[in-house]
Amino acid sequence: MGFFERLTKIDRRIVFLIIMLSVILPLLLRVDFPITVTKEVQNVYDLVDELPAGSTILLPCEYAPDTMAELEPMLFAILRHCWSKDINIIAGLFYHTGVTLVEQEILYMAEKMNAEYGKDYVFLGYRPYPAVVIMSMGQNFRQSFPTDLYGTPLDDIPMMQGIKNYANIDLVLTINATSGVDQWIIWGRERYGFPFAIGVTAVMAADYYQYLNSGQVIGIIGGLKGAAEYEDLVNYKDMATMGMSIQSFAHIVIVLFIIIGNVGYFVTRKKKGPRL
């Protein structure tokens, strides 16, 4: 087997090992790559930043532990931004395996930012069938969420006084790893016309740029890269910034593997002659 043929037949376990090393080494050596803020993330930041103190953001968090690596830093950066500007948060979710995770994340951030439950934020908990819940929330949040996650009637929560439906919300910003984004666009954004922005996993991000172009979505925070950009904007470099520096290094290694594989393929194909 010639050199170039070997290049096309590198054992996948060697590739995995090198990718793993390309993640571990920059983490140990603290390699730092610059982060450029994109327009779609800047849009979300500007929208939140321009809200006056006392505004309310509805923050549906629809993800589970399998995507927390991307979306948890995003949630932290957004909560940090909102609470530093005294913006109230109503969190809820339509994805059952994420209830405890999201609750813990919000509690963690609330403790760090001295946010008070019932005054600065409320956690509505989980409800199934997003389409129905999104529509019913357009009438009254209390239809689908008569109580919060802890069983307190919404009317007894100070922050919820005067908040009936989307008309009392300044922005809906969903952090989402599911097709729930489509549900929010169809049943919520178009029907009730509230300002709408999304934070999604990188896998999903490419699918939602069309909604940015059509104005159905005001901004997109896409994956760990988007989260790192948001951290940069709120001037608090955290897990996403650290992750993106590692990611840049891993991407270089992946691109090298793609080049090596293609060089091997084209050279061996030339030697073997044209395909029949």
Next chain:
Amino acid sequence: MSFDPGVWLAAFLTLCIFSFLYKDNPFYKFAEHLSVGISAGYGLVIYIRVTFIPIFIDPLSRGQWHMVPGTLGIFLLIFPALIGILLFSRFSRKWAYIARYPIAVIWGIGTGAAIPLALQNFIVRQLQATIVPITFSSWQDLGSLFIAVGVACGLIYFFFSKEHKGVFGGMATAGIWILMIGFGSTFGFTVMARVSLLIGRVIFLMKDWLGIIG
């Protein structure tokens, strides 16, 4: 290094899953089955505790649904529940046909509500965003022109009633290039997402478990 048993368990299960990268093995299978089982069990508990009890059982036991007080409120609670219970008739061969009624209700309401809104959002609004006035007064107009031409070429590629030759064939070829660029972009995002997940786990192992990094 962490002394939290939960962190050790999470680290062990992470390594069990990673072991599949070498080859399939019992540790991987154990972690995989555990994940599926716990997800199902957790989901069931959440459904019952966070949804079924506060939305159905509690108001029923109090005899009042606060959104619509009185008999009508109770009816609005019980009637949908009865329709839902009919789904369980699937377990009996004799009565299985009854399950078609709740399914018909779900499909009817879902389809009736979804079709107009889906058409409006996914087709009409996208068409509006594609066909915008182009005045060549800014660089953005070039982007708008590229989107319009790209959509046209992409659609032509999928038009098979005319042979892809000449100008038509050229546009179809441009269409496939645009599609490939789109797929490439999506694949790039997918790689980024997967590497992000790996980074998340590696940070967990090195920070929370081993304490190597601060």
